[in-house]
Amino acid sequence: MPNILVVEDSPTMRQLISFAMKRISNSRVIEATDGVDALKKLSSDTIDLILCDINMPVMDGLKLVSLVRGNPTFKDIPIIMVTTEGAEEDRKRAIAIGANAYLPKPIQTQELIKMVNTYLGGSGS
């Protein structure tokens, strides 16, 4: 039963992503509204994959990715960025910091599901 952490400040996007994740069998969605909230959820739950926005208050997505990659317990969790930042340099920066994949908004749900399945399969969850 994979646990997916959705880090998004927009309630609309959180609901939409959670909706999409219901199509991944047995998955459970844990929601976080920013980077700091995500770190709390990472400590209290076993997370198999992170879907992460970039522009968020308190702590943005890029900062969160670098903290996760620097943490020995969480460093191997696959991270997919889901963001409005569609420029190639933004994508490169996120990948360089440690994100596994990058999906610009507005998202195509099928594409997101496919991507999540790829990384969940790869992580053996």
Next chain:
Amino acid sequence: MVEKETSYLNKAEEFIQMFKKGEEFTKDILRENEKLRFRVAQLEETVERSGDEARTKLYDERIRLLELELNSLKDKFIEVEEENKDFASKYLGVEEENNNLANLYVASYQLHSTLDFSEVLRIVVEIVINLIGAEQFAVMLIDDKTNDLIAVATEGIHASETLRIKIGEGIIGRVTKEGESYFAEDLSVMHDFNAFEPIVCIPLKIKEHVIGVISIYKLLTQKSGFTNVDYELFNLLAGHAATAIFSSRLYTQSERKLTTIQGFLDLLKDKPKR
């Protein structure tokens, strides 16, 4: 003596005759036998030959039937394959429809999730950024006092840049007056921001009554055009965002009035009696 001799000779002759007859008879039998053998061989051959022919005929018939069966199976296979393709494309269509409906459901759910005016505006902005994919836009409402359009929420531009727009004036004013959405032919903006030149302008309508507009000036880099679900979302925003904005504004205003009245009442209650 002679008689005896003659009698012996006669008997010998008789015997020879008998023997000859026997020989002939045996020869006859042998001939017959030979004939029969030949006939049997002939018959055997005929039977064998006719058996082969029958078998060949049978095999031919079987092959013909199997070929028929094979062809019908081939036809069925093609039919099933076609059906399969049809199902696959239908499945993709259903998937897409499902996702589109999810987008619309979430948008409408969020729009009606609160009665707080600023919260509703924040949700409208979220939908236009995240679900439509706009980078620069303004939500403008008709000001009750001046009857001009004024920005109440903006993204990517400052509210002061949007100016006041008179009903009927330019693209935005015309959309407000006529209640019909506007879509520029070329969605990629080359020029700098111009408050009067949106690429998309959606009227916010309660039935036929326009209360404001959403003016989009620029889409996100990765958004090159609109899909069916975008138009559905625009329709949804035109109706649902308008109702949500209108009712939340009324609610917030009445809440404020209620607080004021409550304040007065409290003041009156607290007034020391003489």
